[in-house]
Amino acid sequence: xxxxxxxxxxxxxxxxxxxxxxxxxxxxxxxxxxxxxxxxxxxxxxxxxxxxxxxxxxxxxxxxxxxxxxxxxxxxxxxxxxxxxxxxxxxxxxxxxxxxxxxxxxxxxxxxxxxxxxxxxxxxxxxxxxxx
Numbered sequence: 470x471x472x473x474x475x476x477x478x479x480x481x482x483x484x485x486x487x488x489x490x491x492x493x494x495x496x497x498x499x500x501x502x503x504x505x506x507x508x509x510x511x512x513x514x515x516x517x518x519x520x521x522x523x524x525x526x527x528x529x530x531x532x533x534x535x536x537x538x539x540x541x542x543x544x545x546x547x548x549x550x551x552x553x554x555x556x557x558x559x560x561x562x563x564x565x566x567x568x569x570x571x572x573x574x575x576x577x578x579x580x581x582x583x584x585x586x587x588x589x590x591x592x593x594x595x596x597x598x599x600x601x
Contacts, residue, residue, distance in 0.1 A: 471495040480531035482506035485584065491532050498536045498595040502549065503528040504587035518552065518588035522560045525591050526567050538595050540567050545594040546575045552588065553579030560589055 476491040477484075482503050484490055491500045505514050505521025506528070514524045533539055548564070550556045557577065573593075583590050 476532070476536050478531050478535035479508060480535070481508055481528035483508070483511070491536055493536060493597070496597045498533070498538060498542070498593075498597060500529065500532050500536070500593040500595070502547075502590040502592040503532065504584060504590045506585070506587075513585055513587060518550075518556045519559045519563070521587060522556070522563045522589045525589050526563060529591060529593060530567070533593070533595060536595065536597070538597055541569045542595040542597060543568070543573045543593050544596050546573050547592050548575065548577040549580045549583060549590040550577065550588070551580060551583055553577075556588060564591075 471494060474493040475489045476493055476498075478490065481490065484501065488501055491498060503525050505524035506512065507514050507524060508528070508531075514520045530540070533542070548560065550560060
């Protein structure tokens with residue numbers, strides 16, 4: 470029987486509702502969307518979408534570590550952008566700095582609203598098995 474384990478770290482944005490920060494199910498890790506919230510203050514970082522994207526990646530790094538993995542284990546990412554035309558290029562550059570090849574599959578979606586007025590949100594799926 471495969472068990473479902475909740476993972477929570479204080480080093481990333483805390484769940485603001487009835488959902489888990491991350492779940493481990495067998496060898497899979499599902500990470501809820503992270504926005505650019507500074508875990509120390511509980512507020513969005515100042516500076517707009519680019520600063521938020523940097524914080525999102527820091528938050529995701531912390532959650533991945535709490536799950537026992539890194540960006541090397543990521544197999545799927547979904548990126549949500551409030552201003553697609555303006556944010557896509559810089560967010561893509563920030564995202565690329567954290568990932569390793571072969572890159573995970575990814576979907577990037579333009580949206581009209583994100584929680585707390587955020588400009589960027591990213592969720593991930595990772596695999597805990599050794600991957601090359």
